[in-house]
Amino acid sequence: MNRLINYLKDTRGELQYVSWPTRQQSVTFTIVVIVISILVAIFLGFFDYVASLVLQKFVL
Known part of the structure; x- marks a missing residue:
């Protein structure tokens, strides 16, 4: 113990x-991560x- x-x-x-990190840095990095995640x-999806x-064109 x-x-x-x-x-x-x-x-x-x-x-x-x-x-x-400062609060501003945390907010900025969070926004960057969210934007990159959405772009990916x-x-x-595309x-x-x-x-x-x-694949549908070749299979069907």
Whole structure:
């Protein structure tokens, strides 16, 4: 149990050295991730649609 307490204390101490992003940076990075995710989803959806059209043309 003592090892666990020491581990938690050390972890808390190390977290004080972390350079946390500002609120503005967090919002900006979140928006970037959402936009890129939407663009990738559109790209994959388009590719899937085209591939299904091609396969239907050859199979049917």
